[in-house]
Amino acid sequence: MDVQTLTYIIVGFTFALYIGIAIWARAGTTKEFYVAGGGVHPVMNGMATAADWMSAASFISLAGIVSFTGSDGSVYLLGWTGGYVLLALCMVPYLRKFGKFTVPDFIGDRYYSNAARTVAVFCAIFICFTYIAGQMRGVGVVFSRFLEVEIETGVVIGMAVVFFYAVLGGMKGITYTQVAQYCVLIFAFMVPAIFISVMMTGQVIPQIGFGSELVDGSGYLLDKLDGLSTELGFGAYTEGRKSTLDVFCITGALMVGTAGLPHVIVRFFTVPKVKDSRISAGWTLVFIGIMYTTIPALASFARVNMIETINGPEMTGTAYAEAPSWITNWEKTGLIEFNDKNGDGKMFYSGDERNEMKIDRDIMVLANPEIADLPAWVIALVAAGGLAAALSTSAGLLLVISTSVSHDLLKKNWAPNISDKQELTYARIAAAVGIVVAGYFGINPPGFVAAVVAFAFGLAASSLFPAIIMGIFHKKMNKEGAIAGMVLGLTFTAAYIIYFKFINPGANNADNWFLGISPEGIGTIGMIVNFVTAFVVAKVTDEAPQEVQDMVESIRFPKGAGEAQDH
Amino acid sequence: MSFESKEQADKYWKENLRIMFKLLAIWFVVSYGCGILFIEQLNTITFMGFKLGFWFAQQGAMYVFIALIFVYVKKMNDLDKKYNVEE
Numbered sequence: 001m002d003v004q005t006l007t008y009i010i011v012g013f014t015f016a017l018y019i020g021i022a023i024w025a026r027a028g029t030t031k032e033f034y035v036a037g038g039g040v041h042p043v044m045n046g047m048a049t050a051a052d053w054m055s056a057a058s059f060i061s062l063a064g065i066v067s068f069t070g071s072d073g074s075v076y077l078l079g080w081t082g083g084y085v086l087l088a089l090c091m092v093p094y095l096r097k098f099g100k101f102t103v104p105d106f107i108g109d110r111y112y113s114n115a116a117r118t119v120a121v122f123c124a125i126f127i128c129f130t131y132i133a134g135q136m137r138g139v140g141v142v143f144s145r146f147l148e149v150e151i152e153t154g155v156v157i158g159m160a161v162v163f164f165y166a167v168l169g170g171m172k173g174i175t176y177t178q179v180a181q182y183c184v185l186i187f188a189f190m191v192p193a194i195f196i197s198v199m200m201t202g203q204v205i206p207q208i209g210f211g212s213e214l215v216d217g218s219g220y221l222l223d224k225l226d227g228l229s230t231e232l233g234f235g236a237y238t239e240g241r242k243s244t245l246d247v248f249c250i251t252g253a254l255m256v257g258t259a260g261l262p263h264v265i266v267r268f269f270t271v272p273k274v275k276d277s278r279i280s281a282g283w284t285l286v287f288i289g290i291m292y293t294t295i296p297a298l299a300s301f302a303r304v305n306m307i308e309t310i311n312g313p314e315m316t317g318t319a320y321a322e323a324p325s326w327i328t329n330w331e332k333t334g335l336i337e338f339n340d341k342n343g344d345g346k347m348f349y350s351g352d353e354r355n356e357m358k359i360d361r362d363i364m365v366l367a368n369p370e371i372a373d374l375p376a377w378v379i380a381l382v383a384a385g386g387l388a389a390a391l392s393t394s395a396g397l398l399l400v401i402s403t404s405v406s407h408d409l410l411k412k413n414w415a416p417n418i419s420d421k422q423e424l425t426y427a428r429i430a431a432a433v434g435i436v437v438a439g440y441f442g443i444n445p446p447g448f449v450a451a452v453v454a455f456a457f458g459l460a461a462s463s464l465f466p467a468i469i470m471g472i473f474h475k476k477m478n479k480e481g482a483i484a485g486m487v488l489g490l491t492f493t494a495a496y497i498i499y500f501k502f503i504n505p506g507a508n509n510a511d512n513w514f515l516g517i518s519p520e521g522i523g524t525i526g527m528i529v530n531f532v533t534a535f536v537v538a539k540v541t542d543e544a545p546q547e548v549q550d551m552v553e554s555i556r557f558p559k560g561a562g563e564a565q566d567h
Numbered sequence: 568m569s570f571e572s573k574e575q576a577d578k579y580w581k582e583n584l585r586i587m588f589k590l591l592a593i594w595f596v597v598s599y600g601c602g603i604l605f606i607e608q609l610n611t612i613t614f615m616g617f618k619l620g621f622w623f624a625q626q627g628a629m630y631v632f633i634a635l636i637f638v639y640v641k642k643m644n645d646l647d648k649k650y651n652v653e654e
Binding site: 074077078081089211222238239244255274279282286292556560 | 599610628644651652
């Protein structure tokens with residue numbers, strides 16, 4: 001059977017599975033729609049959160065980024081896992097005890113202010129939309145490469161599937177589908193990684209193969225990679241090139257941003273007890289860690305493999321006429337380009353003027369099975385895994401968008417008298433509208449999709465995270481402080497990113513940056529701005545009212561949590 | 568109030584914070600310390616085929632993160648029992 005038929009079968013099977021689960025787990029009440037009825041087992045929730053978190057970018061792009069940047073790529077690995085320690089230790093148990101449905105719920109109640117709630121809703125919706133556009137695009141790319149349909153058709157199919165299970169099932173449907181999607185995506189990621197590890201180092205576990213000697217007797221993998229990279233003018237793979245302060249700030253913004261992302265936080269409202277929410281964060285990181293510790297291993301295997309395939313064993317280049325089929329396959333998509341500069345008919349890849357290749361980072365995971373010559377079913381599996389990653393994240397984000405509209409804006413602000421049934425209908429309508437908007441951006445991607453990722457994390461880091469932390473750990477913090485902090489932190493971060501990414505991209509280099517901090521890392525400074533502003537403003541205004549301080553006291557211990565409450 | 572007294576509540580919160588800050592200190596050292604600030608110094612040491620700083624940044628820190636959360640869960644569950652505030 002050829003790759004395409006196999007891909008149709010495997011992808012078709014996984015889609016049927018997701019829809020089957022959606023029908024079985026459809027939501028009947030707002031509580032089921034928002035927090036899956038609050039009865040999800042902590043390990044299951046861990047798996048679902050991991051799938052929710054690991055997006056098309058994690059699955060498709062991250063190994064490629066690490067592969068091309070070596071040590072500098074560590075910021076993503078550290079940032080996107082370290083944030084869970086903050087979530088588990090400083091946020092999740094308290095928010096679960098507080099026991100509401102959404103992040104704006106907490107901010108609105110804790111700061112006794114609908115203005116604070118509205119600022120939080122705005123942040124949540126903005127963060128989710130920037131994120132979801134990238135996911136839909138990912139669905140389209142996978143479809144067009146592996147099933148050879150138009151990107152537009154791919155996006156529409158993806159929209160239809162998400163529509164079906166997110167609108168029908170709400171959080172309940174999403175949770176159980178995400179468990180299935182986690183299984184699909186981790187299997188799809190690990191199988192090629194294990195194959196390649198065995199082929200190159202003889203080790204079954206990629207994390208161990210990463211530090212092992214190569215089977216062809218050319219020494220340790222990383223030593224070889226350092227040697228190759230230096231020789232080809234890329235600089236040693238295991239040494240960084242970014243400034244320490246910038247690396248520090250980027251890691252900080254990604255960690256804190258992760259801990260402030262509403263679609264992740266809300267998942268911990270679905271478990272029955274405070275105790276469960278703590279352990280659930282642990283399981284989440286275990287499930288994420290399986291993939292995230294494999295990514296750097298895979299990145300280095302793929303790097304060596306690719307350089308050797310293109311430059312040949314003698315490092316003098318391989319004749320283009322004898323190029324392996326994956327090069328010509330991917331050339332069609334425009335992700336690989338060959339420009340025979342010296343006219344010798346041979347391909348050569350390097351980081352200096354000898355270079356004749358243009359290779360897109362994103363192909364490292366998608367083309368890896370082909371580069372390593374793995375069986376056709378593995379290639380089909382990778383397609384299904386990429387789709388699972390994109391769909392699971394889209395669904396989680398859509399849910400936040402729909403809850404923000406139906407619960408935080410309508411029920412809590414504009415139309416407090418609607419019934420549970422009406423609220424549920426509005427939630428479904430909001431989810432449907434959200435999908436259509438996301439699909440539109442997937443088909444007509446704004447040129448800045450990659451740039452807005454920095455945006456999502458920067459905003460979460462500089463707005464929601466400090467407000468939540470102060471809400472828990474500083475009981476006297478008042479609404480004036482919190483709102484001023486959010487607004488100033490957000491404005492500062494947004495202005496910095498907009499200036500360097502959209503208004504004056506030509507100036508986007510270390511010489512012009514504030515203290516040499518890139519737009520990706522500025523969220524860390526925005527967070528500090530938020531904290532400082534909040535403390536100063538709170539100092540000169542009245543402290544939070546006694547009943548709010550009592551409420552903060554009561555979320556600091558587990559007893560009496562009960563289930564997530566409507567009021 | 569679920570605690571026997573105000574003092575009990577304050578003591579519980581103090582112990583809670585102590586556990587949290589201790590674990591966060593380790594979190595900071597393995598990620599920002601070993602993986603970023605002192606990576607060059609640690610890279611002079613070889614560890615199981617890796618440069619140590621590089622290993623922390625791309626492997627070790629993540630294993631420590633997972634361990635930290637499970638230690639936290641254990642300590643907090645014990646603390647809840649001690650003060651009789653578990654669910």
